[in-house]
Amino acid sequence: DTGVSQDPRHKITKRGQNVTFRCDPISEHNRLYWYRQTLGQGPEFLTYFQNEAQLEKSRLLSDRFSAERPKGSFSTLEIQRTEQGDSAMYLCASSGRTTPLYEQYFGPGTRLTVT
C-alpha cells in the first residue's frame, strides 16, 4: 500500500497526559498537512510542512500542539496536557511533485479520545 499511513489508529488517554501521533506520507510527496475533524464537521486545518519546514500554522492551534517533520519524511503531532476538547479525529494528508497543485491525499486518521 503506497497511501498515507497514520499510527496509532486509535488512542485513549486521560486528561493531562501527552500524546504523539505519527504520519507517513506518500513517499514522493514533499508537502504534508495536519487536520482535525470533530463529529459532524469537515476537517479543520492545523499545520503545513514543505519538506522539513513548517510553513503554516492555524491561529487556532494552541501552544499545547507541536508538529515536526525531521528530514522531510514522516511527521509527528504532539499534544501536551490533553483536554477533553482535544477529542477528535486527527488527519494527515500529503501532496507533492507528482500531484496537481493543491491536491491533497488523506490518511485513515487517528481517533483521539480524552477521558
Place this chain on the structure above:
Amino acid sequence: EDQVTQSPEALRLQEGESSSLNCSYTVSGLRGLFWYRQDPGKGPEFLFTLYSAGEEKEKERLKATLTKKESFLHITAPKPEDSATYLCAVPRGDTGNQFYFGTGTSLTVIP
C-alpha cells in the same frame, strides 16, 4: 471572508434515485474546488478537482460540475455502496495550502 456551505446536510435516496449535492463557495481567487468522499471512521478519499467555471468531471455514477458560485455533485442511479459523507473543499489563504472544508452531506442509499 471565505465560506463553503454544503446542502443538504443529509440525503436519503432509494437505490436508483438520482439526485444532486450542492457546495456553495465564496473565496477570493478560486484555486480549485475539491470533492472528497468519507466513510465513517476513515479519512477523506479524493474524488475530483475542478478549476474553472463550466468544467465537469465524471467517475462511475458521480459527476461534478462547477459554476462561479457553486459546485454540484450529481449522483446517477446510486447504489447502497455510494452511502458516505461527501465533502467539498477550497484552498484558501495567501498560499492555498490550507483547505477549507464544508460540513459535508451525509448520503444514505436504501436498497
